[in-house]
Amino acid sequence: ETRGQLSKFYTLIREHYQDMTHQLVVEPDLTLFAPSNEAFNMVNSERLNQVIANKDKLGKLLKLHLVKRRLTTDEIVDRSTREEETLSNHRKLYFAVNEPDALVPVVSLEGGGVNATITTPNIAAKNGVIHIIDRILGIPSQTVYEKLASDPMLSSTFSLSEQDGWNERLNSRQEKFTLFVPSNEAWDTIHRTMPSAYKKLFMGDFAYHVRYILERHMIVGQDLSLDELAALTTNSTVRGGYHEERLEMTRGKIYFQARIRPSFGDSSGTNETDTEKDMDTDS
Numbered sequence: 001e002t003r004g005q006l007s008k009f010y011t012l013i014r015e016h017y018q019d020m021t022h023q024l025v026v027e028p029d030l031t032l033f034a035p036s037n038e039a040f041n042m043v044n045s046e047r048l049n050q051v052i053a054n055k056d057k058l059g060k061l062l063k064l065h066l067v068k069r070r071l072t073t074d075e076i077v078d079r080s081t082r083e084e085e086t087l088s089n090h091r092k093l094y095f096a097v098n099e100p101d102a103l104v105p106v107v108s109l110e111g112g113g114v115n116a117t118i119t120t121p122n123i124a125a126k127n128g129v130i131h132i133i134d135r136i137l138g139i140p141s142q143t144v145y146e147k148l149a150s151d152p153m154l155s156s157t158f159s160l161s162e163q164d165g166w167n168e169r170l171n172s173r174q175e176k177f178t179l180f181v182p183s184n185e186a187w188d189t190i191h192r193t194m195p196s197a198y199k200k201l202f203m204g205d206f207a208y209h210v211r212y213i214l215e216r217h218m219i220v221g222q223d224l225s226l227d228e229l230a231a232l233t234t235n236s237t238v239r240g241g242y243h244e245e246r247l248e249m250t251r252g253k254i255y256f257q258a259r260i261r262p263s264f265g266d267s268s269g270t271n272e273t274d275t276e277k278d279m280d281t282d283s
Contacts, residue, residue: 005120005132008040013062016052020062030128031067033093033109035136036119043141051139061138063088064111070129073121077105086111093137096152108152112138115150144179145171156187156202161214163207178219 013020024030040048051057066087076082076095083094091112098106107118116135123130135141142150145167148158161167170177191198200206201213 005036005038006034008037009034012052017055017058017062019059020066023066025127027068028127029068029070031069031071032128032130033065033067033111033116033118033133033137034130035065035116036132036134039116039134039136043136043139047139048136060088060091061112061136064091064093064137065133067093072129073105073107073118073131076107094153098152108150109133109137110151110153113140114138115142115147117150143171143173144177148179148181153183153185154181156184157181157214160201160210163204163210166207166211166214176221176223178222178224180217182217 013024024032051061064086067084068087071084077097079097082096083092085092093109093111095107095109098108107121109116109118114135114137116133116137118131119134120132123132140147148154148161148167148170151158158167161170169175170179187198201210
């Protein structure tokens with residue numbers, strides 16, 4: 001696609017990482033999640049140029065968009081695939097389906113900390129399948145607000161954060177935030193074990209309590225990656241085989257305990273290290 005909606009992605013590969021050009025031609029049974037030209041317009045150009053200048057980082061970024069088997073959206077929608085390993089040091093893509101019963105279900109994916117939506121699915125190629133996506137995976141371009149709003153696995157927390165406009169601050173590009181976001185699965189656990197409390201939180205009449213809970217999950221002024229959180233524990237207190245670090249939250253403190261296991265490779269701006277953590281808070 002030299003003049004089509006993938007021309008910028010094609011140019012990036014052709015001019016800066018020809019190893020992948022060869023791979024896309026000769027290897028069988030590939031699936032490529034190709035960012036559109038508009039996706040390139042959404043990322044910080046300085047950040048992108050820094051990645052391009054480092055061939056190793058660029059290779060990891062590009063291979064995050066490549067899966068070594070044919071994968072159609074039908075397979076994803078049928079729930080036979082919810083995660084898939086990429087060619088980028090075994091890092092994975094995670095899939096979610098919005099409105100699965102719709103005539104054309106919307107398929108989204110997360111990779112390298114970025115959520116994308118498949119805008120044009122199932123383009124057949126001689127040796128695989130191409131899906132056009134609306135974001136470049138691995139280079140965050142969304143605010144914390146946009147990330148919450150676009151990630152189907154975080155929809156419960158996003159819904160709560162809408163109360164009294166609490167989450168509007170998270171749309172600022174002038175502030176830095178670290179947010180420990182409870183997943184939908186975490187809220188489902190609360191629903192099962194504390195149904196009355198769950199109902200009160202989500203009914204919308206107790207916004208003050210919702211704000212209090214969410215602010216105990218947030219650090220303002222720092223954007224700490226998982227690697228940086230792990231590094232904080234390196235020289236911190238050790239208790240029972242865990243490293244412990246105390247962080248000041250917007251409300252109260254959080255005691256972060258981590259036991260790091262050897263896991264996936266990582267690149268700048270991604271959180272792929274496998275970590276076990278316990279969090280205790282005090283007011």
